[in-house]
Amino acid sequence: MKRLGCLLLLLATLVVPAYAHVGNKDVFEQVTAGPYKLFVTIRTPTVIPGVATIEVRSNGSAVNSLSITPLMLTGEASKHPPTPDPLKRSADDPAFFTGSLWIMASGSWQVRLGIDGASGPATTSIPVAAAPTVILHMQRSMGVMLGVLGVVLVLGMVGIVAAAVRESRLVPGQRPDGARRRLALIASGIAFVVVCSVVYLGGRWWNVAAAGYEGNLYHASELRPTLTGNTLDLLIGNPDDDAPDKWRAQKNADLLLDHGHVMHLYAIRMPEMDAAFHLHPEPEGKQGLRDTLPSMPPGTYKLFADIVHRNGFPETETSTLTVPAGMSTAPLSAEDASAAPSALSAGDLGPSFKLPDGYTMVWDKPAEITASKAYAFRFTLLDPAGKPAADMKPYLGMAGHAAFVKSDGTTFAHTHPEGSAAMPAMMLANPQEQGMDDMDSMPGMEMSSEAISPTVEFPYGFPASGRYRIFIQMKHGAAVETGVFDAEVR
Numbered sequence: 300m301k302r303l304g305c306l307l308l309l310l311a312t313l314v315v316p317a318y319a320h321v322g323n324k325d326v327f328e329q330v331t332a333g334p335y336k337l338f339v340t341i342r343t344p345t346v347i348p349g350v351a352t353i354e355v356r357s358n359g360s361a362v363n364s365l366s367i368t369p370l371m372l373t374g375e376a377s378k379h380p381p382t383p384d385p386l387k388r389s390a391d392d393p394a395f396f397t398g399s400l401w402i403m404a405s406g407s408w409q410v411r412l413g414i415d416g417a418s419g420p421a422t423t424s425i426p427v428a429a430a431p432t433v434i435l436h437m438q439r440s441m442g443v444m445l446g447v448l449g450v451v452l453v454l455g456m457v458g459i460v461a462a463a464v465r466e467s468r469l470v471p472g473q474r475p476d477g478a479r480r481r482l483a484l485i486a487s488g489i490a491f492v493v494v495c496s497v498v499y500l501g502g503r504w505w506n507v508a509a510a511g512y513e514g515n516l517y518h519a520s521e522l523r524p525t526l527t528g529n530t531l532d533l534l535i536g537n538p539d540d541d542a543p544d545k546w547r548a549q550k551n552a553d554l555l556l557d558h559g560h561v562m563h564l565y566a567i568r569m570p571e572m573d574a575a576f577h578l579h580p581e582p583e584g585k586q587g588l589r590d591t592l593p594s595m596p597p598g599t600y601k602l603f604a605d606i607v608h609r610n611g612f613p614e615t616e617t618s619t620l621t622v623p624a625g626m627s628t629a630p631l632s633a634e635d636a637s638a639a640p641s642a643l644s645a646g647d648l649g650p651s652f653k654l655p656d657g658y659t660m661v662w663d664k665p666a667e668i669t670a671s672k673a674y675a676f677r678f679t680l681l682d683p684a685g686k687p688a689a690d691m692k693p694y695l696g697m698a699g700h701a702a703f704v705k706s707d708g709t710t711f712a713h714t715h716p717e718g719s720a721a722m723p724a725m726m727l728a729n730p731q732e733q734g735m736d737d738m739d740s741m742p743g744m745e746m747s748s749e750a751i752s753p754t755v756e757f758p759y760g761f762p763a764s765g766r767y768r769i770f771i772q773m774k775h776g777a778a779v780e781t782g783v784f785d786a787e788v789r
Contacts, residue, residue, distance in 0.1 A: 320719065321519075321603065321615050322710035324432070327673055327758040328718030332423035334360035335414050338758060339425055339718075340673045347431045348403045353410065354673065355386060355396040362394070366413040369400045372426055372611045372727055373407065383413055402429045405517075407611040409728040426724035428613055430517035453494050461487035520549065522604050522616035526592075529627045533562070533580055533588045533604065535616055551582040555607045555723040558695040559634075562588055563605040563713060565702055565770075566620065568598045571642035572706065572768045575781065578635050593637065594628040603702075603711045605721075611728075613721035615711060634695060636772045638781035643706055643768070647785040657683035660771060660782030668788045670764045676701075678782065679754045680773050691751035694774035699755040706766040718758045761788040 336359030366383035386396035465483035580588035
């Protein structure tokens with residue numbers, strides 16, 4: 300039974316790509332396509348090939364119909380889309396559409412949305428990182444049924460051989476004699492041994508193949524931190540395909556800038572989550588990155604390092620770092636951020652977080668938060684007088700940045716007001732909206748001429764129940780503020 304289950308499940312684990320975030324497989328994105336504003340949720344499969352489900356809510360110009368098309372993010376395949384599939388409009392909510400599509404291979408995909416509405420046609424695309432992460436086990440009832448059918452098939456094949464030997468040369472109406480019956484019995488025994496041997500050898504072969512494919516399940520690249528004084532060196536890499544006992548470091552040239560930086564590094568002191576830093580190590584030579592650490596309380600930190608590969612694959616690497624007491628420090632960079640909230644053991648933080656300079660960040664917290672449900676979480680920065688901050692500035696080209704982290708460190712997502720997709724991947728998916736020739740300079744990073752609202756929304760859905768800590772970064776004047784909030788997800 301185990302062998303038969305492996306046979307049916309091997310197709311789910313073919314190739315391994317990079318994968319975004321930690322413990323988060325779904326994509327939440329707020330997109331604007333001309334006059335149309337859409338909140339898109341893409342629930343990616345955990346096995347490949349697999350079915351991704353799509354949910355779209357429109358809140359801009361009236362939408363008549365929506366269609367979806369899966370295609371690769373880069374390469375020749377991205378130029379030849381298949382026939383679009385229509386999304387189904389909800390009978391109860393005309394602004395809500397649902398549908399599904401097959402993701403047939405691992406890699407960096409995009410879901411192209413075709414929009415038809417009162418303001419004419421429009422298109423937009425959302426990048427999706429697809430990777431096999433689990434092996435699904437066959438249902439017991441299905442296994443029992445297939446096992447019974449297999450026994451019937453084996454006995455049927457043996458019976459066919461016995462009947463052929465016993466009766467194939469007899470004229471109609473003639474009964475087989477004792478010699479033919481004995482010969483048929485011997486032939487059926489031989490056939491039974493042969494068929495059982497084929498089944499056994501086939502099962503052995505599939506078990507070996509299953510073990511090999513299980514090794515192809517997605518695993519994040521390895522992050523190796525080295526602390527010398529207050530200098531942090533980071534290497535990203537994997538075992539060498541040609542020599543598994545050796546390690547091959549990632550080349551910096553294979554990484555894309557994301558909001559002006561090759562890496563976004565979150566360092567969170569565990570297990571209390573009472574110190575957090577958003578840092579930006581810079582490339583050091585052809586391989587590796589380096590940063591001079593600011594003043595950090597001693598302890599063990601969980602590291603979450605966001606990178607985007609040249610072909611659009613986003614990936615979050617994890618590791619741990621021990622910061623000793625008395626470490627020499629450097630000033631916090633103007634584009635870095637830090638927070639020192641109360642410890643998790645002190646109780647949950649409320650929906651209002653007092654900042655060091657007298658400002659306050661407020662979360663419009665839902666009464667109840669449910670796992671796997673898409674939300675647009677809203678946060679507002681208030682000045683010392685309790686009024687919406689009037690001196691807002693973009694932080695790393697965005698109105699804000701957010702990190703959603705489970706208390707045990709098993710879930711991490713670094714998101715933005717547009718959503719959870721990496722900006723370079725969004726640019727690859729929508730080259731008509733971005734100057735792809737200037738990918739390395741990250742167009743859109745300069746927003747100083749645009750008015751920044753003190754209220755920011757982050758689309759996101761918690762993947763599982765449990766306790767989470769949320770870190771929100773917004774900028775006013777020259778100060779980068781980090782508000783911290785707790786959420787209990789049911």
